[in-house]
Amino acid sequence: MFNVFKKELMWGGRRLVLETGRMARQADGAVLATYGDTAVLCTVVSNKTPRAGIDFFPLTVNYQEKTFAAGKIPGGFFKREGRPTEKETLTSRLIDRPIRPLFAHGFRNETQVVCTVLSHDLENDPDIVALIGSSAALTISGVPFMGPVLMVESEAHELSEDVMLGAVMFGHTAFQEVIQAIIALAESCAKDPWDLPVANEQEETVKRRLGELAGAAVRQAYTETVKQARYEKVGAAKKEVVAALTAEGLPPEVIGAQFKELEADIVRGAILDTGKRIDGRDLVTVRPIVSEVGVLPRAHGSALFTRGETQAMVVTTLGTGQDEQIIDALAGEYREHFMLHYNFPPYSVGEAGRMGSPGRREIGHGKLAWRAIRPLMPEKDKFPYTIRVVSEITESNGSSSMATVCGSSLSLMDAGVPLTRPVAGIAMGLIKESERFAVLSDILGDEDHLGDMDFKVAGTEVGVTSLQMDIKITSITEAIMKVALDQARAGRLHILAEMAKALTAARGSVADTAPRITVIQIPKDKIREVIGSGGKVIREITETTGAKIDIEDDGTIKVASADSKASQAAIDWIKGIVAEPEVGRIYNGKVVKTVDFGAFVNFLGSRDGLVHISELAPRRVGKVADVVKVGDEVKVKVLGFDDRGKIKLSMKVVDQATGADITEEVRAQRAPAQAE
Numbered sequence: 001m002f003n004v005f006k007k008e009l010m011w012g013g014r015r016l017v018l019e020t021g022r023m024a025r026q027a028d029g030a031v032l033a034t035y036g037d038t039a040v041l042c043t044v045v046s047n048k049t050p051r052a053g054i055d056f057f058p059l060t061v062n063y064q065e066k067t068f069a070a071g072k073i074p075g076g077f078f079k080r081e082g083r084p085t086e087k088e089t090l091t092s093r094l095i096d097r098p099i100r101p102l103f104a105h106g107f108r109n110e111t112q113v114v115c116t117v118l119s120h121d122l123e124n125d126p127d128i129v130a131l132i133g134s135s136a137a138l139t140i141s142g143v144p145f146m147g148p149v150l151m152v153e154s155e156a157h158e159l160s161e162d163v164m165l166g167a168v169m170f171g172h173t174a175f176q177e178v179i180q181a182i183i184a185l186a187e188s189c190a191k192d193p194w195d196l197p198v199a200n201e202q203e204e205t206v207k208r209r210l211g212e213l214a215g216a217a218v219r220q221a222y223t224e225t226v227k228q229a230r231y232e233k234v235g236a237a238k239k240e241v242v243a244a245l246t247a248e249g250l251p252p253e254v255i256g257a258q259f260k261e262l263e264a265d266i267v268r269g270a271i272l273d274t275g276k277r278i279d280g281r282d283l284v285t286v287r288p289i290v291s292e293v294g295v296l297p298r299a300h301g302s303a304l305f306t307r308g309e310t311q312a313m314v315v316t317t318l319g320t321g322q323d324e325q326i327i328d329a330l331a332g333e334y335r336e337h338f339m340l341h342y343n344f345p346p347y348s349v350g351e352a353g354r355m356g357s358p359g360r361r362e363i364g365h366g367k368l369a370w371r372a373i374r375p376l377m378p379e380k381d382k383f384p385y386t387i388r389v390v391s392e393i394t395e396s397n398g399s400s401s402m403a404t405v406c407g408s409s410l411s412l413m414d415a416g417v418p419l420t421r422p423v424a425g426i427a428m429g430l431i432k433e434s435e436r437f438a439v440l441s442d443i444l445g446d447e448d449h450l451g452d453m454d455f456k457v458a459g460t461e462v463g464v465t466s467l468q469m470d471i472k473i474t475s476i477t478e479a480i481m482k483v484a485l486d487q488a489r490a491g492r493l494h495i496l497a498e499m500a501k502a503l504t505a506a507r508g509s510v511a512d513t514a515p516r517i518t519v520i521q522i523p524k525d526k527i528r529e530v531i532g533s534g535g536k537v538i539r540e541i542t543e544t545t546g547a548k549i550d551i552e553d554d555g556t557i558k559v560a561s562a563d564s565k566a567s568q569a570a571i572d573w574i575k576g577i578v579a580e581p582e583v584g585r586i587y588n589g590k591v592v593k594t595v596d597f598g599a600f601v602n603f604l605g606s607r608d609g610l611v612h613i614s615e616l617a618p619r620r621v622g623k624v625a626d627v628v629k630v631g632d633e634v635k636v637k638v639l640g641f642d643d644r645g646k647i648k649l650s651m652k653v654v655d656q657a658t659g660a661d662i663t664e665e666v667r668a669q670r671a672p673a674q675a676e
Contacts, residue, residue, distance in 0.1 A: 029141025033133030042133030301415025314407030372458030399427030609647030
């Protein structure tokens, strides 16, 4: 019934198996990729005809994790998987970026790649398995895919450029085994290849006519160094030529696609021929930078980072353990105390558009900046705050994710977060034609769209903390990557110097508006007393004082409040609960009950003690009510414990006005009376 094909290899000390022919046989390509006991089913389907009226490649990648893969049932009311998690979105992008540029130029057929995690051994992350399976499924599907692929994305702890390049090349070498296995699988079972899209006579006509009618206008438009002026001139040229060629009977979608090609040829050629870029810069110059901190009066930390026409308003908020993000992942539930969120509103590029929940791009850019910053963050036990950074992109013309890195570093330091060192990021580009190439520092949005590589590098003056490559061609060499990394380092150091004009290190303390967190330790056997039955005690403390309180299993308690008096009140309350009464020490207390033989006084947390009628005052007392009543604030001294462990207190040996110990005075008064 099944015609199964398999390729197996030992890779990284574990068995990698690529299998096709048993599952999802109606898809154009389907591969079950298994690594260890982690298994991902990767499928590819392409429509047989191009989608009409478009000038882009309609590719969708969906990576989805099924909770049954880890033997779990989804939480929530509906008990089924819902909207994609952040991990699913990031992995979808991880797969999309390297495969997209490897489809044949001009391919316009709707294509969907679906990766479903069927088994997770809680040791081998399914993301790389899904990328391998997708590459294999595409390679055997027959669709015009020029793979297999290699993806580069990393987080590092201030590694040098040489070490980072070595790591990339090591990964490239190590992946060759997998690439060869995919090729071998394809040789045994690949479907017949689809016909490659070819330029037809109509496209050639459009290309020629565009050059004749719009070439000069587009060249002139790209001499404008201001983005909006450039866009206006390019838009006007496009509108005029589309109208003219449509009147000649040529289809608008072909005109649109070829107009993009014309723009690319003009911009790329000018950069390679002259070394000058769209905005007039040379290849290595970074756009003008302005760094500002403390721009929002009530925020715990804020920064406005502007680089050319790209600007990020980045705000840091400090919270407590109650603000940590709880993440229910396949590998198990965990908490995250450092969050970085990126938002890209339409006004940042001068457009009116739909506002909604974060899209894939926003989630991906936020995670890239998070990776860049995280290696410099303080350990939680040294800075016990939950930290949320939000980057609002207020202007954009190239590499807003790297502006987010720079702004986040400044905002965190403004909030008093003790980063090891400031962090900066820069986006690099590549233009390559045959043997000629140009590496561009701090690329514009247009240079990103029209270039052959988008290469983002973040780090400190010491080394690289994050690296991401979107490679759009297959002829990137180690020598080109070395030039790009070295050029990126120079640009990064320049940006760090500009950031230092605003702030060089973390402020000495957190803002007045931020909560102050005090950490105290109590015996583990006292935790239950602090929490109380059903949380009654801890709830009363927080409601009464206004402080936030986090209690950990080892007896660590974190008390947080922007009001120091509230924090101290909560701390004193907790210490009172867990403290043991000391014989001979004087305490403030309150009378909670009176009886014929004395008064019960609450003096230490929930602890009560008895003041016997003979200890109420330094004189004979006829009735307890003659001295105290319920609710009175009194001062008591601990005398000791009776045979049953009950606490014995005295009021008469304490000056009720000053709280001074007057034991000797009372004893001296008693001596003459006894002598008589």
